[in-house]
Amino acid sequence: MAIKARDRIRAKLKDEQTTVRVLLAHPMHTGRGENEQGELIPAEFIQDIRCWRNGKEVLTIKCGTATARNPYFSFQLTGGASGDKIMVRWVDNLGAKGIAETTLS
Amino acid sequence: MTNQADPRRRSLIKGAISASTLALVASSGLLLPRRLLAHWPSDAFTAETVEDALLALLGEAEVADGKQISFKIGAPPSYAVNGASVPVEVRSDLPNVERIAILVDKNPNPLAMSVDLTPDVALPFKSMIKVAEDSEVIAVVRADGKLYITSRDIAVDIGGCA
Structure with missing residues (x-):
């Protein structure tokens, strides 16, 4: 059995920009893949990812099935100060949810 | 037997349950980010x-012409070995970027992701997508109400849409 991976988030301040990198642990089944027995694996993929900085929503990502397994995202936020709280929440098509949080150091 | 004996009681219980579930959901704050549940553009x-x-x-x-967007896909020169995770990167100097969409022409459902940005977000945006077969990958940036479209061809050895 695979070890259940955790959602990861990193934020870094450089040149007055915050670089946020997010790695979510999710199988992202498209609904077209088959398991070893040749049965279709039902679709299970992240649909909605949101990012907040200090409680303010800054970014929304809507994903289709073509987002890679264990989705990775990297983006910049303008400005930023040490102590900023950056939070990412996701919801998949089956209603499963996850939260990843980090504090800018 | 008991069911038939008192149907009104049944519906009373049902009503009580659904009302309390709703209250629970509302109080847990699930409905607060109201767009979170509903607005996935299926x-x-x-x-x-x-x-x-x-x-x-x-x-x-x-x-509009997409020359103002820099769009990179795969490792140079636009070649992906494994279609299950193809890196993409979108950069642009355009002001007021509102939305970025990434589409893969030959995927069963072309739209891979759509990103809504606020003025707090700066590019580049990087992510990974799946590409089923050799295909054209399209990046669309909406800025100031205009669409900037650019595309790259990509070749994959192993299709990635399982």
Whole structure:
């Protein structure tokens, strides 16, 4: 059995920009893949990812099935100060949810 | 038997349950980010052609030349070994970028992702997508109400849409 991976988030301040990198642990089944027995694996993929900085929503990502397994995202936020709280929440098509949080150091 | 004996009691219990579940959901704050549950544009994501997906996602808009977007896909020179995770990167100097969409022409559902940006977000945006077969990958940036479209071809050895 695979070890259940955790959602990861990193934020870094450089040149007055915050670089946020997010790695979510999710199988992202498209609904077209088959398991070893040749049965279709039902679709299970992240649909909605949101990012907040200090409680303010800054970014929304809507994903289709073509987002890679264990989705990775990297983006910049303008400005930023040490102590900023950056939070990412996701919801998949089956209603499963996850939260990843980090504090800018 | 007991069911038939008192149907009104049944419905009373049912009503009580659904009301309390609703109250629970509301109080747990699930409904607070109100767009979180409802607004996944399924029309756009289940569209089978690029045109349909774009129309559903962005509507009609003035299309401008995509030269102001720098769009990178795969490792140079635009070659992906494994279609299950193809890196993409979108950069642009355009002001007021509102939305970025990434589409893969030959995927069963072309729209891979759609990103809504606020003025707090700066590019580049990087992510990974799946590419089923050798295909054209399209990046669309909406800025100031205009669409900037650019595309790259990509070759994959192993298709990645399982």
